[in-house]
Amino acid sequence: MTLSFTVSPTDSQFSPRIGTVTHGSIQIQTPGIITTTSRGVIPHLSLDNVLRTPSIQWIHVPFESFLEHSPPVPTLLPPLRDFLRFSPSKHLLSMSLRDISSAREMPPNTNGYVTANTVRGVRRVSPKDYKSYAELCKPDIVFALGDNAYPSTNASGPNAKLAAGMSQKRGIKSVERTLAWLGTLLNDQSSTTFVSLVGGASLPARSAFANGLVETLYGPEAEQVSPLKTLDEGVSGYVLELVPMALEAKATPAPDSFISLIQSSLGPLPMNKPRLVFGGSSSNLTGNTSTNAHLGPVTPQTALLLTLHCGIDLFDSRYAEEAASVGVALGFRFPAPAPTEGKEELVLPLGWNLYDIKYRMDFSSVGSSPSGSGWGWRGVVGTFEDDPKVDGDVVCLCPTCSPLPPNPEEVILHSVVDSPPSQNSNPERSHRHRPPYTRAYIHHLLHTHEMSAHALLKMHNLHVWERFWDGVRGVLSDGEGNSANVERFKKKVERFIKVYSDKDVMNEAREMWAEVEVLRGKGRLAREKEREVKEVQKKAGKDGDSEVEVGASLEEQVREKLETSLEV
Amino acid sequence: MQYEILARCHTTQARVSRMTLAHGETMLPTFMPVATQAAIKGLTPEQVESLGVTLILNNTYHLNLRPGIEVLNKTGGAHQFQGWNRNLLTDSGGFQLVSLSKFTTITEEGALFESPFTGESTMLTPEESIRIQHAIGADIIMQLDDVVPSLLKGPRVEEAMERSVRWLDRCIEQHERSGKQNIQNLFAIVQGGLDHDLRDRCLDAMIERKDRVAGYAIGGLSGGEEKDVFWRIIKQCAAKLPEDRPRYSMGVGFVEDLLVCFALGVDMADCVFPTRTARFGVALTFSGPLNLKLSKHAKDLDPIDKTCPCPTCKNEISRAFLHHTVTHETTAAHALTSHNVTFQAQVVGQARNAILAGEFPSYLKKFFATYFGEHGYPEWVVNALRSVNVDLLEGNDTVYVVRGDGARWEYSHT
Numbered sequence: 001m002t003l004s005f006t007v008s009p010t011d012s013q014f015s016p017r018i019g020t021v022t023h024g025s026i027q028i029q030t031p032g033i034i035t036t037t038s039r040g041v042i043p044h045l046s047l048d049n050v051l052r053t054p055s056i057q058w059i060h061v062p063f064e065s066f067l068e069h070s071p072p073v074p075t076l077l078p079p080l081r082d083f084l085r086f087s088p089s090k091h092l093l094s095m096s097l098r099d100i101s102s103a104r105e106m107p108p109n110t111n112g113y114v115t116a117n118t119v120r121g122v123r124r125v126s127p128k129d130y131k132s133y134a135e136l137c138k139p140d141i142v143f144a145l146g147d148n149a150y151p152s153t154n155a156s157g158p159n160a161k162l163a164a165g166m167s168q169k170r171g172i173k174s175v176e177r178t179l180a181w182l183g184t185l186l187n188d189q190s191s192t193t194f195v196s197l198v199g200g201a202s203l204p205a206r207s208a209f210a211n212g213l214v215e216t217l218y219g220p221e222a223e224q225v226s227p228l229k230t231l232d233e234g235v236s237g238y239v240l241e242l243v244p245m246a247l248e249a250k251a252t253p254a255p256d257s258f259i260s261l262i263q264s265s266l267g268p269l270p271m272n273k274p275r276l277v278f279g280g281s282s283s284n285l286t287g288n289t290s291t292n293a294h295l296g297p298v299t300p301q302t303a304l305l306l307t308l309h310c311g312i313d314l315f316d317s318r319y320a321e322e323a324a325s326v327g328v329a330l331g332f333r334f335p336a337p338a339p340t341e342g343k344e345e346l347v348l349p350l351g352w353n354l355y356d357i358k359y360r361m362d363f364s365s366v367g368s369s370p371s372g373s374g375w376g377w378r379g380v381v382g383t384f385e386d387d388p389k390v391d392g393d394v395v396c397l398c399p400t401c402s403p404l405p406p407n408p409e410e411v412i413l414h415s416v417v418d419s420p421p422s423q424n425s426n427p428e429r430s431h432r433h434r435p436p437y438t439r440a441y442i443h444h445l446l447h448t449h450e451m452s453a454h455a456l457l458k459m460h461n462l463h464v465w466e467r468f469w470d471g472v473r474g475v476l477s478d479g480e481g482n483s484a485n486v487e488r489f490k491k492k493v494e495r496f497i498k499v500y501s502d503k504d505v506m507n508e509a510r511e512m513w514a515e516v517e518v519l520r521g522k523g524r525l526a527r528e529k530e531r532e533v534k535e536v537q538k539k540a541g542k543d544g545d546s547e548v549e550v551g552a553s554l555e556e557q558v559r560e561k562l563e564t565s566l567e568v
Numbered sequence: 569m570q571y572e573i574l575a576r577c578h579t580t581q582a583r584v585s586r587m588t589l590a591h592g593e594t595m596l597p598t599f600m601p602v603a604t605q606a607a608i609k610g611l612t613p614e615q616v617e618s619l620g621v622t623l624i625l626n627n628t629y630h631l632n633l634r635p636g637i638e639v640l641n642k643t644g645g646a647h648q649f650q651g652w653n654r655n656l657l658t659d660s661g662g663f664q665l666v667s668l669s670k671f672t673t674i675t676e677e678g679a680l681f682e683s684p685f686t687g688e689s690t691m692l693t694p695e696e697s698i699r700i701q702h703a704i705g706a707d708i709i710m711q712l713d714d715v716v717p718s719l720l721k722g723p724r725v726e727e728a729m730e731r732s733v734r735w736l737d738r739c740i741e742q743h744e745r746s747g748k749q750n751i752q753n754l755f756a757i758v759q760g761g762l763d764h765d766l767r768d769r770c771l772d773a774m775i776e777r778k779d780r781v782a783g784y785a786i787g788g789l790s791g792g793e794e795k796d797v798f799w800r801i802i803k804q805c806a807a808k809l810p811e812d813r814p815r816y817s818m819g820v821g822f823v824e825d826l827l828v829c830f831a832l833g834v835d836m837a838d839c840v841f842p843t844r845t846a847r848f849g850v851a852l853t854f855s856g857p858l859n860l861k862l863s864k865h866a867k868d869l870d871p872i873d874k875t876c877p878c879p880t881c882k883n884e885i886s887r888a889f890l891h892h893t894v895t896h897e898t899t900a901a902h903a904l905t906s907h908n909v910t911f912q913a914q915v916v917g918q919a920r921n922a923i924l925a926g927e928f929p930s931y932l933k934k935f936f937a938t939y940f941g942e943h944g945y946p947e948w949v950v951n952a953l954r955s956v957n958v959d960l961l962e963g964n965d966t967v968y969v970v971r972g973d974g975a976r977w978e979y980s981h982t
Contacts, residue, residue, distance in 0.1 A: 040889065040893065041900075043897060045899060046880075047883050047899075048618075049615070066892070077888075360635065399614070403651065410618055411620055412619055412620035413917075415595060415917035416920075416921055417584065417586070418595055421592065421622075421653075440639060445606075450605055452612055455610065
């Protein structure tokens with residue numbers, strides 16, 4: 001099966017564009033999303049829940065964790081898809097050696113090998129080894145090895161301090177190596193190959209690499225990849241890794257620097273191949289997260305800017321996934337909801353940190369907006385009869401907001417007298433869907449450290465992330481011609497960035513997650529209570545209201561206060 | 569509650585029955601997975617339901633602390649709160665008071681304990697336990713009993729047994745006053761420690777109250793007592809309890825214990841074991857537990873059990889892949905929890921089939937031959953089943969019998 005990519009014609013090389021990636025029966029609309037894996041699984045989602053989540057189509061697998069055994073176990077039961085049990089009719093599988101999001105310091109690569117990380121230590125992988133793994137594993141797409149040298153790893157000894165950035169020499173080496181390794185991979189190879197566009201934060205190095213791809217080859221290099229005339233002929237797509245750019249460009253504020261670096265890579269290259277952006281992860285964030293935020297996951301705002309200015313086709317989903325890991329339910333939409341007539345411009349959160357005590361009694365869908373404001377997401381079925389109607393919120397069909405009862409044929413019957421559940425045991429319920437899982441329930445699950453909190457949030461967040469891109473595609477395909485569409489898209493991007501506050505809900509949630517971790521153990525409830533009381537008193541003080549009763553109705557009062565302050 | 573016996577084993581005391589509650593039917597004998605904090609660890613209610621589970625357990629003590637009764641009242645009970653549409657059972661909270669809380673003092677009024685929130689002394693009375701369980705809204709609720717450690721001897725055991733009877737009366741009164749007895753069903757808990765006379769007296773007193781209780785639990789066991797004592801108490805209680813009430817053995821989860829209990833006439837059991845052991849990387853199978861953390865599974869490309877209908881096995885996730893992810897990724901815990909819950913349901917479902925078909929004794933023989941095989945049969949299992957006319961060793965000269973609990977386990981040295 002081959003991969004094909006069709007893309008709408010654009011006026012400029014870097015214009016935003018819409019397209020379709022097709023692989024057999026799988027069709028992925030672009031701009032769209034890629035789901036990443038850890039140790040071969042999509043974190044928090046068991047396989048049955050992966051299959052319940054239609055927004056999961058393109059799955060990317062870093063191979064390095066399998067190097068713990070030699071030979072790597074998936075090579076014993078190839079292809080990789082069968083080992084990981086993803087669906088051939090639903091899931092497109094790509095594979096790289098390293099975890100692209102990682103900024104972990106690694107021993108330097110050499111011409112002969114790349115260093116990879118496993119829980120049992122560092123492994124050296126030669127381009128030949130990698131090629132054999134890829135041939136056995138048969139992913140739909142293999143990412144060629146990239147020599148992404150990080151400043152801290154290539155400089156050692158007395159000169160380390162001098163090499164604050166990547167030296168020009170090192171930059172050239174990285175470009176040459178990656179081109180050579182690509183040649184090895186393309187030698188007599190049938191699988192679909194993507195290449196990471198290297199060159200770090202150096203504009204010349206990046207365009208040198210891209211030029212190297214399209215250059216006509218001669219001599220042994222040409223023989224190696226014959227009948228290809230250039231390396232690029234053997235390449236079906238381009239990978240843009242933000243972490244190496246961010247690591248070198250520490251002083252430069254993202255995402256503007258990303259835009260020029262990506263443009264310099266894409267400049268010499270043909271326009272008809274998919275362009276993928278992979279960002280970092282929050283595990284790269286240490287200390288002051290405001291200074292190294294560009295090592296974190298790609299935010300919706302950055303992704304929009306890269307789409308607008310670089311014509312990116314696919315982004316990883318780490319932002320949505322990590323939000324789920326720290327207890328944040330996403331709630332943004334594209335285009336950003338319009339303000340009610342005569343009202344002020346909206347300022348909206350990207351999501352809600354469900355650790356917050358104010359959700360203790362909130363029985364609405366995890367992504368819904370406050371009553372009547374209509375800028376969020378809600379389940380098909382209203383939560384409870386007495387709940388205020390959430391007018392205007394868009395319906396979210398994820399398994400968290402709009403759970404479907406299990407298909408009766410799929411319910412396991414354990415004996416001959418077992419009968420499948422009747423679908424409508426409750427005659428009052430005319431809906432096929434069940435009421436949503438509520439914020440109050442997820443809040444409870446987070447505070448009791450129940451794993452299902454993250455499964456439920458992840459299914460929702462991936463859905464919101466995919467629907468966000470659906471909104472992007474909608475604006476780009478309105479059909480008034482490319483330049484008009486781009487102009488309209490640009491305005492909507494500007495508005496999105498204005499409306500969605502950059503208050504870091506993720507950071508706040510990460511801190512609260514860590515606090516729950518600290519509070520665990522004996523006497524935890526007492527410690528939590530003490531803290532909650534303190535918080536209430538603090539907030540009460542701020543409001544100039546010192547007569548907060550700390551008693552049974554305490555949470556009620558907090559909630560009221562917060563609700564009124566939330567109203568837009 | 570509607571309770572109907574569908575079939576009886578002609579040899580043992582086992583029976584198949586249908587229990588119809590407000591949230592549908594549950595076929596007995598059954599095993600109830602435990603959702604302590606309103607969630608089966610890692611699984612969504614849809615996933616649990618698709619495993620064919622029709623009755624789960626929530627813990628009153630935990631739900632009372634978090635999310636709290638105020639939240640449960642507002643959402644209309646624990647079913648709505650956790651999105652669980654099938655049957656639900658709650659315990660009384662008494663057991664956790666003793667096992668989790670410091671400084672619990674039992675008085676005639678109730679259990680006086682230190683609130684984990686405020687450190688203040690708080691009283692859990694039988695009436696309060698029932699009130700909390702009404703707010704939770706489970707289909708089956710349990711009386712508050714005076715729990716003493718299983719191994720305790722002496723006058724305290726007798727006192728606890730007698731108090732449990734008095735507290736049952738207060739629970740019944742409270743339950744009937746509420747007018748909820750048509751929706752929620754109160755079970756009594758037989759106490760009396762490991763003393764057959766005390767158990768007998770407790771049974772007499774509780775059976776007298778039969779018209780006002782929907783079922784009976786056997787409490788005060790699975791607390792480290794010898795298995796040989798355990799089964800004799802179960803047998804004594806099950807034999808005496810009324811035919812037309814379900815019998816629930818609390819805290820029983822190893823499959824060998826389950827099958828013995830069923831053969832002795834027990835209908836229901838619960839335990840955290842299958843779900844907890846899943847999180848430690850252990851998959852339960854008909855040929856014994858598999859510890860997937862062990863490196864011997866690293867290259868094993870077979871699923872846990874090719875014949876298992878659980879999503880993990882049906883999707884053919886290999887032991888090798890589970891080994892790769894277990895204890896690193898939560899999804900491995902989810903996959904093993906799904907499997908273990910299904911395994912327990914398969915064992916008891918096949919027991920129902922065997923009882924219905926009049927083949928329960930041969931099911932027991934076949935099950936134990938596969939499960940214990942060359943590891944030897946625990947003596948207490950052989951004795952317990954002999955007491956209900958099933959001789960596991962009959963016609964089988966090759967197996968041997970081991971003393972002690974004989975629980976099968978896969979350790980790293982095997």
